[in-house]
Amino acid sequence: METTEKDILRGGQFLVKETLCEDVFTPEDFTEEQQMMKESVKEFNDREIIANRDRFENKDYAFTEQCMKKAGEMGFLSVAVPEEYGGMGMGFVSTMLVCDYISSGTGSFSTAFGAHTGIGTMPITLYGTEEQKQKYVPKLATGEWFGAYCLTEPGAGSDANSGKTTATLSEDGKHYLINGQKMWISNAGFCNMFIVFARIEDDKYITGFIVENNPENGITMGEEEHKLGIRASSTRQVFFNDTKVPVENMLAGRGEGFKIAMNALNIGRIKLAAACLDSQRRITTTGVQYANERKQFKTPISDFGAIKSKIAEMATNAYVGEAASYRAAKNIEDRIEIRLNQGNSHQEAELKGVEEYAIECSILKVAVSEDVQNCADEGIQIFGGMGFSEDTPMEAAWRDARIARIYEGTNEINRMLSVGMLVKKAMKGHVDLLGPAMKVQEELMGIPSFDTPDYSELFSEEKAVLANLKKVFLMVAGAAVQKFGPDLEQHQQLMMAASNILIEIYMAESGILRAEKNAKRFGADSQKEQIAMAQLYLYNAVEITIKNAKEGIVSFAEGDEQRMMLMGLKRFTKYTNMPNVVDLRNRIAEKVKSENQYCF
Ligand SMILES: Cc1cc2nc3c(=O)[nH]c(=O)nc-3n(C[C@H](O)[C@H](O)[C@H](O)COP(=O)(O)OP(=O)(O)OC[C@H]3O[C@@H](n4cnc5c(N)ncnc54)[C@H](O)[C@@H]3O)c2cc1C
Numbered sequence: 068m069e070t071t072e073k074d075i076l077r078g079g080q081f082l083v084k085e086t087l088c089e090d091v092f093t094p095e096d097f098t099e100e101q102q103m104m105k106e107s108v109k110e111f112n113d114r115e116i117i118a119n120r121d122r123f124e125n126k127d128y129a130f131t132e133q134c135m136k137k138a139g140e141m142g143f144l145s146v147a148v149p150e151e152y153g154g155m156g157m158g159f160v161s162t163m164l165v166c167d168y169i170s171s172g173t174g175s176f177s178t179a180f181g182a183h184t185g186i187g188t189m190p191i192t193l194y195g196t197e198e199q200k201q202k203y204v205p206k207l208a209t210g211e212w213f214g215a216y217c218l219t220e221p222g223a224g225s226d227a228n229s230g231k232t233t234a235t236l237s238e239d240g241k242h243y244l245i246n247g248q249k250m251w252i253s254n255a256g257f258c259n260m261f262i263v264f265a266r267i268e269d270d271k272y273i274t275g276f277i278v279e280n281n282p283e284n285g286i287t288m289g290e291e292e293h294k295l296g297i298r299a300s301s302t303r304q305v306f307f308n309d310t311k312v313p314v315e316n317m318l319a320g321r322g323e324g325f326k327i328a329m330n331a332l333n334i335g336r337i338k339l340a341a342a343c344l345d346s347q348r349r350i351t352t353t354g355v356q357y358a359n360e361r362k363q364f365k366t367p368i369s370d371f372g373a374i375k376s377k378i379a380e381m382a383t384n385a386y387v388g389e390a391a392s393y394r395a396a397k398n399i400e401d402r403i404e405i406r407l408n409q410g411n412s413h414q415e416a417e418l419k420g421v422e423e424y425a426i427e428c429s430i431l432k433v434a435v436s437e438d439v440q441n442c443a444d445e446g447i448q449i450f451g452g453m454g455f456s457e458d459t460p461m462e463a464a465w466r467d468a469r470i471a472r473i474y475e476g477t478n479e480i481n482r483m484l485s486v487g488m489l490v491k492k493a494m495k496g497h498v499d500l501l502g503p504a505m506k507v508q509e510e511l512m513g514i515p516s517f518d519t520p521d522y523s524e525l526f527s528e529e530k531a532v533l534a535n536l537k538k539v540f541l542m543v544a545g546a547a548v549q550k551f552g553p554d555l556e557q558h559q560q561l562m563m564a565a566s567n568i569l570i571e572i573y574m575a576e577s578g579i580l581r582a583e584k585n586a587k588r589f590g591a592d593s594q595k596e597q598i599a600m601a602q603l604y605l606y607n608a609v610e611i612t613i614k615n616a617k618e619g620i621v622s623f624a625e626g627d628e629q630r631m632m633l634m635g636l637k638r639f640t641k642y643t644n645m646p647n648v649v650d651l652r653n654r655i656a657e658k659v660k661s662e663n664q665y666c667f
Pocket of ligand 1: 182215216217218219223224225226250251252253254294297302470473474475476477478479480559
């Protein structure tokens with residue numbers, strides 16, 4: 068059946084519209100083809116990457132390049148590339164899946180893979196002219212060539228449009244001369260081509276260029292950076308000194324570079340979330356295996372409640388991260404299809420499809436990058452002293468996870484973007500937040516219902532709680548927008564608090580919908596632990612919401628308004644039947660323990 072516009076949520080709409088579990092895609096919906104792809108990627112990861120972990124930790128940059136070549140031979144670099152340019156032209160979900168399962172061996176390889184297939188290749192597939200695509204994309208798709216992305220400069224990081232690199236048109240009008248210094252460039256040491264952003268004259272916005280890596284054309288490099296993690300990912304400074312670039316290598320139009328950079332990052336963000344998933348599965352598995360083996364006080368440490376709690380939380384966050392990442396990926400895929408059916412070119416369809424869900428991309432980037440970091444941190448703790456040793460995989464996983472909170476837009480920037488974009492969408496009328504926010508206001512003024520609802524149906528109470536969390540967001544963010552208007556962006560601590568609530572809502576809802584869908588089709592009995600994970604996640608989400616909403620309310624509201632909102636917060640974060648959190652954790656942990664692995 069053809070997907071139609073009204074079937075799927077618009078970006079950000081999750082906040083004001085209820086989604087049915089039948090309408091979300093979950094990892095259990097992978098097609099046979101996707102399952103095969105997953106197995107083949109896992110096998111590659113085990114054989115080529117994980118088996119050679121030491122080489123990555125010993126900064127064997129050449130080995131990273133070699134693995135990238137092999138990934139190219141296997142076709143993994145070409146999943147997202149349209150068939151007419153030598154790619155597999157697979158859908159967005161499949162692209163995410165490859166990114167997910169190829170990324171857990173080491174952050175060194177996953178960064179090389181992400182930088183090449185994402186920000187190194189996508190700007191051309193999305194914005195290139197036909198000639199540019201014909202010339203470069205087939206080589207990038209096979210791994211004959213590798214790409215890198217040069218946006219960041221010593222003085223221009225988060226403020227990406229402030230770069231000082233210049234592009235000056237030559238007298239004969241045939242070339243641009245690029246001059247400037249780029250920093251933190253992944254894959255710089257072995258790439259054949261860069262996407263470079265530079266400013267023409269005193270344009271407001273930077274412009275993108277495709278620049279071939281030719282040392283005889285004024286391109287020099289700094290030494291490899293010595294980094295906390297992702298040690299065998301090549302990261303260098305790149306200097307351009309009168310580097311000649313033919314005018315036909317400009318990407319899109321003059322001054323379009325900032326747009327390209329931001330859209331490439333949108334895609335990069337959701338893929339980065341995917342790239343943090345399998346690490347969580349593996350860390351959880353490695354952690355539980357160790358905990359089952361390791362005895363203290365004549366007891367396997369996995370029998371201790373303190374350790375069970377860690378295992379349960381690690382598994383829960385991984386499960387919910389999967390749910391949310393693939394839910395959003397399928398929304399993007401469907402949106403692309405709708406656009407294609409409407410006659411958009413592939414390029415336009417993909418761009419608009421991803422742009423629509425930029426809010427979700429930012430949410431996922433933040434949530435999953437922080438989950439993987441916490442997961443690795445608890446992984447070390449489960450290993451005790453051994454966790455601190457380079458002889459076990461936890462410390463490298465922890466170091467490698469750290470970068471995900473920094474690149475593709477720091478988590479601070481993405482937190483602010485998620486709320487900022489939502490407010491903008493509401494102002495443009497793309498998502499009606501005002502109506503629902505007014506309703507919440509009315510509800511606050513009214514007398515609460517004292518009926519005891521019937522919560523016998525699976526997740527009925529959780530859904531009511533979730534609906535109330537959405538009201539909390541609308542209440543707090545709505546009042547903040549009313550008070551500060553467009554100046555809200557200047558109140559960063561409020562933006563951060565609001566985004567923390569927004570993130571939890573999306574993640575908790577995704578977890579519930581996944582577990583509900585699976586309970587309906589596979590039977591609730593077979594999903595006991597998954598249901599427990601969805602419930603545990605929601606419980607945690609409520610606590611995070613209370614903390615952040617309260618912080619906001621007491622900081623910007625006063626007197627009666629403050630009292631009313633605090634009462635509203637209490638009312639909207641209430642369970643009729645509190646879950647037994649310890650029981651939930653124990654149930655989840657027992658399952659993971661008995662399977663001796665992450666098993667969902
Ligand atoms: C290993 C590695 C690989 C990388 N690969 C690439 C690559 O391939 N290509 C590329 O172009 N770049 C790459 N980067 C650069 C990366 O994207 C930047 O480091 C990142 O965007 C942050 O910029 P910055 O380091 O200048 O930090 P800054 O922008 O100086 O930020 C420092 C701190 O201030 C905060 N901050 C900054 N601005 C604001 C604001 N307006 N409001 C609130 N807080 C703010 C940040 O969140 C952060 O916590 C890489 C970086 C690393 C470390």
